[in-house]
Amino acid sequence: MIKITLPDGSSREVAMGTTPAQIAADIGPGLAKAALAAKIDGEIRDIMRPLEQDTELALITSRDEEDALELARHDYAHVLAEAVQNIFPGTQITFGPSTDDGFYYDFAPAGDPFTDEDLPKIEEEMKRIISANKPLRREVWERDDLIARWEKDGETFKAEWAAELPKGDEITIYWSGDDWMDMCRGPHLASTGKLDPKAFKLMRVSGAYWRGDQRNPQLSRIYGTGWLNKKQLNAHLMRLEEAGKRDHRKLGQEMDLFHIQSEAQGSIFWHAKGFVIWRELEAYMRRAIDGAGYDEIKTPQLMDVDQWEQSGHWGKYSENMFAVPDEVPDAESDGPVVTGTAGMMAIKPMNCPAHVLVFRQGIKSYRDLPLRLFEHGCCHRNEPHGALHGLMRVRQFTQDDAHIFCREDQIVEEVQAFCALAERVYKEMGFQGFAIKLALRPEKRFGSDEDWDKAEQELRQAVIDAGMATQEYGWEELPGEGAFYAPKLEWHLTDAIGRTWQVGTIQSDRVLPERLDASYVGEDGGRHRPVMLHRAIFGSYERFIGILIEHFAGKMPLWLAPTQAVVATIVTDANDYAEKVVGQLKAAGIRVEADLRNEKINYKVREHSVGKVPNILVVGMREAEEGKVALRRLGQKEQQFLTVDEAVTLLRNEALPPDLKSAE
RNA sequence: GCUGCUGUAGCUCAGUGGUAGAGCGCGUCAUUGGUAAUGACGAGGUCGGGAGUUCAAUUCUCCCUAGCAGCACCA
Numbered sequence: 001m002i003k004i005t006l007p008d009g010s011s012r013e014v015a016m017g018t019t020p021a022q023i024a025a026d027i028g029p030g031l032a033k034a035a036l037a038a039k040i041d042g043e044i045r046d047i048m049r050p051l052e053q054d055t056e057l058a059l060i061t062s063r064d065e066e067d068a069l070e071l072a073r074h075d076y077a078h079v080l081a082e083a084v085q086n087i088f089p090g091t092q093i094t095f096g097p098s099t100d101d102g103f104y105y106d107f108a109p110a111g112d113p114f115t116d117e118d119l120p121k122i123e124e125e126m127k128r129i130i131s132a133n134k135p136l137r138r139e140v141w142e143r144d145d146l147i148a149r150w151e152k153d154g155e156t157f158k159a160e161w162a163a164e165l166p167k168g169d170e171i172t173i174y175w176s177g178d179d180w181m182d183m184c185r186g187p188h189l190a191s192t193g194k195l196d197p198k199a200f201k202l203m204r205v206s207g208a209y210w211r212g213d214q215r216n217p218q219l220s221r222i223y224g225t226g227w228l229n230k231k232q233l234n235a236h237l238m239r240l241e242e243a244g245k246r247d248h249r250k251l252g253q254e255m256d257l258f259h260i261q262s263e264a265q266g267s268i269f270w271h272a273k274g275f276v277i278w279r280e281l282e283a284y285m286r287r288a289i290d291g292a293g294y295d296e297i298k299t300p301q302l303m304d305v306d307q308w309e310q311s312g313h314w315g316k317y318s319e320n321m322f323a324v325p326d327e328v329p330d331a332e333s334d335g336p337v338v339t340g341t342a343g344m345m346a347i348k349p350m351n352c353p354a355h356v357l358v359f360r361q362g363i364k365s366y367r368d369l370p371l372r373l374f375e376h377g378c379c380h381r382n383e384p385h386g387a388l389h390g391l392m393r394v395r396q397f398t399q400d401d402a403h404i405f406c407r408e409d410q411i412v413e414e415v416q417a418f419c420a421l422a423e424r425v426y427k428e429m430g431f432q433g434f435a436i437k438l439a440l441r442p443e444k445r446f447g448s449d450e451d452w453d454k455a456e457q458e459l460r461q462a463v464i465d466a467g468m469a470t471q472e473y474g475w476e477e478l479p480g481e482g483a484f485y486a487p488k489l490e491w492h493l494t495d496a497i498g499r500t501w502q503v504g505t506i507q508s509d510r511v512l513p514e515r516l517d518a519s520y521v522g523e524d525g526g527r528h529r530p531v532m533l534h535r536a537i538f539g540s541y542e543r544f545i546g547i548l549i550e551h552f553a554g555k556m557p558l559w560l561a562p563t564q565a566v567v568a569t570i571v572t573d574a575n576d577y578a579e580k581v582v583g584q585l586k587a588a589g590i591r592v593e594a595d596l597r598n599e600k601i602n603y604k605v606r607e608h609s610v611g612k613v614p615n616i617l618v619v620g621m622r623e624a625e626e627g628k629v630a631l632r633r634l635g636q637k638e639q640q641f642l643t644v645d646e647a648v649t650l651l652r653n654e655a656l657p658p659d660l661k662s663a664e
Numbered sequence: 665g666c667u668g669c670u671g672u673a674g675c676u677c678a679g680u681g682g683u684a685g686a687g688c689g690c691g692u693c694a695u696u697g698g699u700a701a702u703g704a705c706g707a708g709g710u711c712g713g714g715a716g717u718u719c720a721a722u723u724c725u726c727c728c729u730a731g732c733a734g735c736a737c738c739a
Contacts, residue, residue: 104734113667206734207667214736218666221734253675262712262730317739350739384665384737385730393738483739507739534739571696598696606700620698632699639699 003054017050021190024059034061036194037071037187044071046138046187062228069228073098075136075189076126076200076226081105082180083125084114084222093182094157094210094219101236102200102225106208108157113220119202122222126200133193134177138186143169146183157210158183199233200226242497248549249390255554255612257562258391266388266395268542273562276591277545280560282376284428284657285400285538292421294374294402299354301378305344311353312446312515314346316484320381322347351377352509352534355403356516359530364520369530370406370414376541377401391546398541404533405518411531415462415489415506418535422491422504425537428658429548430557433494435474436463439481446485446511455508456487463489485511486534495551503544506535554612555634559657561591566613567629568595568604570620577624581617581644588652609634615651 004023005011014023020038024031024047038045039058044067051057062068077096084091084107096105107114141149143165150159162183165171174188175181189195202224210216227233244250252258257274260267270278289296305323308314313321327342348354355373364371378398387393404414419436426434438459441452460469460477469475474492482488491504509532513519519527538544548556558564565585569578575596585592595604601618608616617629618639629647631640642650653661 115668204733205668208735209666212736214666218735220667223734260731265730313739320737320739352739379739381739386665386735387737389732485739568699570698573696600695600697600702601699602697603701604699609700616699618699622698630699637699 002051004051005054005056007056007058014051016052019048019050020045020057020059021047023057031059031061035059036061036068036189039067044187046136047190049138049187065228069226070098071187071189072195072199072228073103073226075192075195076224077103077105078136078174078176078182078184078188079126079129079192079195080122080202080222080224081107081182082129082176083122085180086129087118087122087125088114090154092155092157094161098226099223102203102223104208104221104223106210106219106221108210108217109220113207114205114222116205119205119222123200123202126202127197129176130192130195130197132177133191135175135191136188137175138188139173139175139181140170141173143167143171146171146173150183196227196229198230199228200224201233201237239497243499243550246497246550246553247390248392248546251549251554252391255562257549260390265385266383266393268391268394268396274545276562277548277556277560278541280657281538281541281544284659285376285425287657287659288421288425288537289372289374289400289402292372292417293370294372296374296376297355297358298375299348299351299358299377301347301380302345303348303354305346307353307357308346310515311356311512312485313349313353316444316446317349318346320383321349322380322382347380348377349379349381351375351379351399351401352403352512352532353516356512356518356532359403359405359518360516364405364530366407366520366522366528369520370404370410371530372402372404374400374402391542391549394540394542397543399536400538400541401534401536404535405513405520405530406533407520407522407528408531411458411508411533412462412465414533415459415508416466418506418533419463419466419468419489422537426491426493426504431493431495431551435476435492435494435500436468437474437490437492438463438477439483439488439490440477440479441482441487442480442484444484445482446515451510452487455510458508459487459489459506483507483534485509488534491537493547493551495547496553499550501543501547503539503547504535504537505539506533508533555614556612557658558614558651558655561612561614563593563611563613564590564655565592565615565617565651566595566604566608567592567617567619568601568608570601570618572596572598574619574621574624578619581619581629581647584644584648585651588648590648590651590655605632617647 001013002016003011003013021032021035024035035047037047037060039060040055044060060067077098080103081093081096085093088109090110092108094106094108096103143162147159147162150162162171171183172186173181174184174186176192202222204223206221206223207218208221210219225233225236227236252274255273256271258268258270260269305314323344323346325342326345355375358373359371376398378396380396383393383395406414440456463469463475486507486509488505488507490502492500492502494500510529513529513532518530520530522528567578567582569575578594578596582592582594605616612634614634616632618632619629623629628641628643631642631647
């Protein structure tokens with residue numbers, strides 16, 4: 001007999017080899033039906049797997065949503081694989097885990113990769129397998145037997161994988177009924193019928209590399225989203241639709257903010273309305289850095305390749321750099337412009353080397369430190385074509401970039417000050433939450449391990465000292481994700497619909513000052529190396545504006561709204577008055593337009609509401625006679641009747657940037 | 665860069681082996697209306713580019729190119 005302790009503290013004696021399912025049935029038929037798996041001493045296990053010793057046992061039902069979803073999605077992935085092999089004999093299975101909202105499975109098809117048209121019939125087959133309620137049975141195999149089995153079945157990927165497991169290992173496999181099996185650690189539900197055939201949907205196909213490595217064969221991946229019931233699935237599909245409505249590329253076009261065209265792929269044509277947002281952010285950032293003791297500089301776009309060789313970028317980063325020959329093109333000739341005799345210049349992908357060159361001008365004393373050099377630096381990076389994405393991933397972008405040159409003993413203090421500045425900026429931009437993460441040394445890197453140890457510890461310590469290394473701030477360390485020259489702290493913003501975006505960063509770097517020979521004179525009269533802190537808060541203006549558009553769904557806060565108000569007339573007789581009102585608002589710095597078109601007021605209100613104009617000032621003859629306006633706020637039906645002076649004062653105050661507002 | 669899908673009017677999209685259509689937008693006219701679409705008329709397209717098959721290609725095939733989704737990449 002073994003002793004089973006239940007979550008309520010009660011315990012019972014059962015025979016060795018009793019399954020959690022039997023215990024559930026013993027407790028009650030309702031639970032027996034609802035139980036999906038068992039948590040044994042904190043580890044999730046199959047409900048049909050016999051118990052072999054005294055344990056603490058909790059039964060998992062759909063109420064334990066996180067665990068239940070994980071189980072279901074894992075099972076959906078297996079059902080997907082089984083369905084695909086039924087419909088497309090000869091397809092090899094490889095790997096298929098659960099994801100944040102569903103599951104996928106990577107296949108090696110016998111013929112062409114799958115297409116979207118294949119998805120409906122695969123879905124049908126999955127539904128059939130689920131409805132057949134096939135039992136999922138765990139079995140332990142000896143490694144070599146399994147390899148032999150996979151080879152016999154022509155499953156070369158599976159065989160390769162199994163062969164890499166330690167020799168003599170026992171490997172678990174799961175049977176679906178008696179006719180299909182996959183190698184899997186588990187756990188699984190007791191049978192396919194525990195899944196809801198209406199709670200999943202296959203979403204798309206894509207390519208994916210075997211083991212995620214570009215050098216390996218490309219497999220055909222099928223993605224699905226999977227849930228516990230239809231209601232959850234529909235809610236998820238609604239969320240996707242909501243995210244689609246916020247797409248900054250769509251809103252950017254609708255709101256006439258910017259465009260991209262193939263002649264300059266990956267670079268943004270900012271329209272007047274979009275660039276207003278940029279200008280407001282830039283002015284805001286200048287006020288912020290001025291107040292935080294930075295000096296703004298401007299450095300060259302083009303530098304000799306020699307300089308990039310010295311900084312190390314040419315060696316580690318040249319595949320992402322644009323280089324041009326220092327040569328006058330010959331417009332007459334048809335052939336290549338480059339003669340091979342000219343020197344090469346490279347367009348900057350980063351601002352840091354140029355900032356070191358500014359630092360190196362003149363002799364710096366320890367008294368000059370920390371020296372905080374800021375630049376709105378326009379960088380170009382030759383990103384892979386497939387990576388380009390609206391404003392989020394571009395080839396030309398402008399950073400709010402700065403490099404803080406400081407002494408060793410100033411690092412923690414500077415990082416902490418930056419943490420505070422970043423927090424303030426994100427809050428003022430209208431984000432409620434963010435997470436801070438520490439990206440640790442990558443494989444491909446410069447510098448000694450001791451320097452990396454030190455650099456990582458400094459960043460870690462600063463966040464701990466700032467009291468931000470907590471769950472509340474989403475504190476987490478990410479091995480292998482650092483830059484090639486330094487570890488980095490990353491700020492991840494959470495937007496209005498719960499998505500996260502990596503924006504700000506600070507990195508502590510000893511490599512570049514060394515390579516470019518930056519030094520200062522210390523108290524002792526000797527030369528010392530400064531440490532360089534690379535940092536940005538927005539990251540890039542392009543991307544940050546994209547994030548803002550998606551976060552606010554285009555309804556920008558008033559200070560950022562491209563058009564802050566429209567004065568719309570009801571009758572043409574009110575046109576002169578409307579022009580006068582517009583003039584007064586403009587004089588107060590409000591971005592306002594007149595709508596004097598020969599259209600009905602309904603039409604004008606609708607158009608500007610759809611256009612996300614935050615304030616519509618309606619004027620007819622009544623307002624003209626009384627010197628008033630009828631103010632209608634975006635999304636509201638009620639109006640306020642105000643004198644023009646009142647409206648000007650109100651809007652002017654509301655339109656103040658957040659940093660100026662809070663200063664009042 | 666890899667895999668799949670897509671490219672038709674300014675925008676969103678329909679359509680066909682015999683050189684094209686809708687809605688919105690735009691223009692003109694009528695209308696002067698009180699808070700989410702007034703009506704009529706009109707202009708507007710080398711159907712992404714190139715090659716091939718065909719009597720004939722926007723439609724079928726191939727190549728290129730760009731966009732989209734994912735993968736890889738992301739200082």
